[in-house]
Amino acid sequence: MKIALRYPLVAGTVAVLLAVVLLLVSGHEDIAQIGASIYALAVAAYLAVGMVRRLMGGQWGIDILAVTAIVSTVLVGEFVASMIIVLMMAGGTALEDYAAGRAKKELTSLLERVPQTAHRERTGSSAAGTNPAGTNPAGTSTSGTEPLDAQAGGQHEDVAATDVRVGDVLLVRPGEVVPLDGILLSESGSFDESSLTGESLPVERVAGEGLMSGSLNGEAAVRMQVTALMEDSQYSRIVALVKEAADSKAPMVRLADRYAVPFTAFAYLLGAIGWIISGSPARFAEVLVVATPCPLLIAAPVAFLGGMSRAARGGIIVKYAGVLEQLSRIKTAAFDKTGTLTYGRPSLVGIRTSGSFTEDAVLGLAASAEQYSSHVLAASVMDAARARGLVFGTATEANEFATHGVRARFDGRDVVVGKPNFVAESAPGLVETELASGELAIYVGVAGEFAGALVMSDPIRGETGRTLAQLKELGVTRTVMLTGDALATAKHIAGEAGLTDVRAECLPADKVEAVRSLPVRPVMMVGDGVNDAPVLAVADVGIAMGARGSTAAGESADVVIILDDLSKVASAVRIGQRTIKVALQSIWIGIALSVALMIAAAAGFVPAIAGALSQELVDLATILNALRALSAGKQGGTKAAGTNAPGTRTRGQKDAGGATGKPPASRLPRSAGRS
DSSP, rough: OOOHHHHHHHHHHHHHHHHHHHHHHHOOOOHHHHHHHHHHHHHHHHHHHHHHHHHTTOOOOOOHHHHHHHHHHHHHTTTHHHHHHHHHHHHHHHHHHHHHHHTEEEESHHHSSOEEEEEEEEEEEEGGGGOOOOOOOOOOOOSSSSHHHHTTOOOEEEGGGGGGGGGEEEOOOOOOOBOOOOEOOOSEEEEHHHHHHOOOEEEEEEEEEEEOOTTTEEEOOOEEEESSOOGGGGHHHHHHHHHHHTTTTTOOOOOOGGGGGHHHHHHHHHHHHHHHHOHHHHHHHHHHTOOOHHHHHHHHHHHHHHHHHHHHHTTESSOHHHHHHHHHTTOOEEOOIIIIIBBOOOOEEEEEEEETTTTHHHHHHHHHHHHTOHHHHHHHHHHHHHHOOOOOOOOOOEEEEEETTEEEEETEEEEEEEEEHHHTTOOOOOOOOOOOTEEEEEEEETTTTEEEEEEEEEOOTHHHHHHHHHHHTTTTTEEEEEEESSSSHHHHHHHHTOEEEEEEEOOOOHHHHHHHHOSSSSSEEEEOOOHHHHHHHHEEEEEETTTOOOOHHHOOOOOOEOSSSSTTTHHHHHHHHHHHHHHHHHHHHHHHHHHOOOOOOOTTTTTTTHHHHHHHHHHHHHHHHHHHGOOTTTTTTHHHHTOOOOTTHHHHHHHHOOSSOOOOOOOSSSGTTTT
C-alpha cells in the first residue's frame, strides 16, 4: 500500500492492465480498447505537460519519444502495446526516483545545535564581584560551577538566546556551548573551538579576549559579556552559509537525457522511412514501440542504485544517485586537517627527561597523576603509559586545577603535571622544551624537581598517504588542505601527507571562497566539523567523516563516511567511476538492441505487440547488466582501501577507534601547541 501511494501511476497502470486482460479474456475487446486507449492518452497528456515545461526551460528529454509512441500505438489500434509502454515508463520513473535517494533531510541538526537559551545575570547581581571560575585562593580542586553559581546567589535567569542584547552578562556552565559572541569576564577559561576553526587543540582564553558562539566551554563555569546579537554571531553566520551554499547547487541532469536528441531523431527518421516504403502508418507506430526509451530510463537508475548499495556495504552513504556521477569525474580533492587528515586526538610522540629520571619514570608518574583528571590530554598520557605496560600508582591526595594541571601525592612525593608556569611553581628548575610545528608539551615535576616533559602531537592518519596516492591513480590531479590551524602546522602535515596545496588559518567563509575559486573541477571536499558544513555544501561533492564528525557536517554533505577511515574517500570515487561505467555500458546495450529492433520493425518483421514484448527482453538485458554495479569489479572495490598490511595495526587507528565525541577544553594555552 505504501508503494502504491508513493507511486500511484505504477499502481494505476497495473490495475488498468489487469482489467484490460480480464476484458479481453471475457470477449469484451471493444470496451478493453476504449478503456486502455483513454488511460494511455491520459498518461501521455500528463507526460506531455511535464515535457513542455522542461522544453520551455531549455531541457530536452527522452519523454517526447515515449509520448509519441503511446499516441501512435493508440491511433493505429495497438492499445495493448500502448499499455505496456505506459507501464515501462511509469516503472522506470519510479525506479529512477527511488535510486535518486530523495530522502535527503533538511539541515535540522545544524539548526538544533544553535544555542536556544542563555543564563543571563539579572541587573544588580552580586556575581560581578565573585572569584574567577574554577579557581580559589586555597588552590583546592573545584570544577568552577558550584562556587560561581552559589556566590551569585542564584541571580540568573534562563532566557531565549534571541532575547539577549549586547552588553548582557551571561553564565556559561561547564560543557555548554557558548550561545553568542562576546568577551570573557572570568580570569581564564578553556574552550574547544574545533567545530568552528578546525583548531586541533582546545584554546585557553583570558579576561578581555573574545569568545565565539558555537565553541564548547571546558571544565569551569565562566562569565562573559555579549558583543553581538544572535543573528550576527559566528554560529548563525555558519548556518546562513550552509543554507546559501546548499541552495546554490544546480540539480543533476538525468544521464539518459544526454542521448535523447540523437536517439529520438533516429527513431523518427527510421519510422518515417518505414511508413513511406510500406505506405502504412502502422509501420511508424511499430518502429516507435521498439524505440521507446525504457532501457535508457531504467539503465542508469538501476546502476546508480547498485552503486549506492555497494557503497553502503563499505560504510559510505551516498545521499543522491547523481552524486555518483560527480564522484566519477572528480579532479580536485580538498581536505580539512583536524579529524580528517589527522586523528583529531593528541598522542605521545616523545619524552624529554631531566636529571636522573628515565622516560618510563616520567611517563609513569605523569600517567599516575593524570588518572585523576578528566582532560583529553590526560587520556592520551594514560594510553601511552598503558602501551608501555606501566603500572599506575595510587595517590593519597589529588587535586585538579582547571586550565592549569593536576597535583597528586604518591608515597609522600608530590607529582605536578600541566602547563609550564603551573609546574614551575613547584619545580623551579623547569626548562621549556623546543617543539616542532603542531606539537605541545606537558611538563612534569616530582618532589620539587623538574622531571621532564611529554611531547604530544595530533598524528596524521596512517591511511592518509595511501588514500592520496589512490586518488591520484583515479585521476584526481590536485589535492588541497583547508584548515583553521596555523600555517606552520598545516605545512608540516601537508608535506607529510603529500598534498599539493595548503590554505591555512581559514574561517568557514574563507573555506567556502577557496573551494568556489578552485579552477580544476569538479571539486570534492572532505571534512568533519561544524566549521566544514558550509564548504561541504558548496563543493561539487561534500564528504563528511561521520564517525566522529558533527551532525551538521553530515547533513550538509552529499556523502557520509560512517567509519573512521579516510581511505573510504578513494573508495567512494572508485565506486562512482565503476557505477558510471556500468550505467553507460547498459545504456549502449539498450540503444544497440533497440536500434536492431527498430530496423527489423521498419522492415515489417516486428508487429507492435511483439515489439512491446521484445522491449521487455531489452529491458531485462539492460537491468541485468546494470546490476553489475553491485559488484566490486576488477579494482577490488572498498576491500583493498583502508586495510593495513597483514599483521599490522597502527597506533593511531586504535586510538581513533576509542575516541568518543569532541575533546573537552584544554588547560594549555594556544601558544603551547604552536598551532
